[in-house]
Amino acid sequence: MSSLLTGRPVETWLTDMDGVLVHEEVPIPGATDFIQALKSSGRRFLVLTNNSIFTPRDLRARLLGSGIDVPEDAIWTSALATAQFLVDQRPQGTAYVVGEAGLTTALHDVGYVLTDRDPDYVVLGETRTYSFEAITRAIRLVAAGARFIATNPDPSGPSQQGLLPATGSVAALISTATGRTPYFIGKPNPLMMRSALNRIDGHSESTVMVGDRMDTDIISGLEAGLRTVLVTTGSTRPEQIETFPYRPTEVVDSIADLVALVSGTDAGAGS
Structure with a gap:
């Protein structure tokens, strides 16, 4: 994960929901550990979704039903970004x-x-x-x-x-x-990322965006100046990555590969 750790330490995290943490309502292995590691680390984070149907309270309940405990105030939807x-x-x-x-x-x-x-x-x-x-x-x-x-x-x-x-x-x-x-308003508009950063008083130089789609999550993170991680558990398949004219900072198999980094057990992880 060395390229994620170049520059300023990672202080805040943004992560997509569908395809990264869950498929429909089935949790992706490692998602529960990733969120728990974020909460234990004390780092500020938001779970992002382009879906505007549900309130954060609804989404918290849905995630909790999948065994993933995300605080209501750590969920940022395209509806909230639109209202802002x-x-x-x-x-x-x-x-x-x-x-x-x-x-x-x-x-x-x-x-x-x-x-x-x-x-x-x-x-x-x-x-x-x-x-x-x-x-x-x-x-x-x-x-x-x-x-x-x-x-x-x-x-x-x-x-x-x-x-x-x-x-x-x-x-x-x-x-x-x-x-x-x-x-x-929503992804791939980098406005979604910037409104999320403002929500948690984050800075682009010290924030990582995790997503499963090159054409929404990764491009909007890139355009907002964030380091980006593509997980291959969602929409963009590994063989499609090279067809895009831009690259994520890192590509990993799943969110499980980031737990050690968030926990600070990877060498050089920021705190």
Whole structure:
């Protein structure tokens, strides 16, 4: 792990959730030990997800059901990053939301009013029950001048029955109808990483991002100035790595390979 340990010691960690810690709700071997090592080390960390359906409380419960004990305040979603972006841009604004509790709760918590009457923004996130009426309303509001925001550009997501359309696909539908493209907040936008760093008072020079996708986790970490680790337990397969024009700092088989580094048992680990 020598390349991870060059430069400033690693003081803070960011890690993706799906494909790194869990597959659906099945824990990946080493994930429980990795989170426990982070908590024992005293280092600040966040678990990141582009999914905007669930609140941090929901996600904590889901992870706990998989045997992974992540504090609620150590979970950072694209919904929270979107709410932070909007309140920074336009405090006490209004929004029409197509999404679920993770997104509506995050916007309520920063003081936004949710309305379908001349909103400042149309905010699109994931939902398992996309409504034709809601999408039509979003199209009409965007066409009338509402600013178009989407929590993330993911075109699809997994389910036990197969692929599901996700935010990116529905955003494309609205864009095709209106000629307006949204501003995407979540990965691969490095804004997601920077908002996470701000959340834990971290610095790019001393933070590592762990992810399973070269085209979201690794590129957004790289563009935010972080050291990056790709685990091969998720989306990007080992043989695909060389096809990308950029590289992670390290490639490891799984999150289990990082436990010793976090624990400080690897030679030279920062504290």
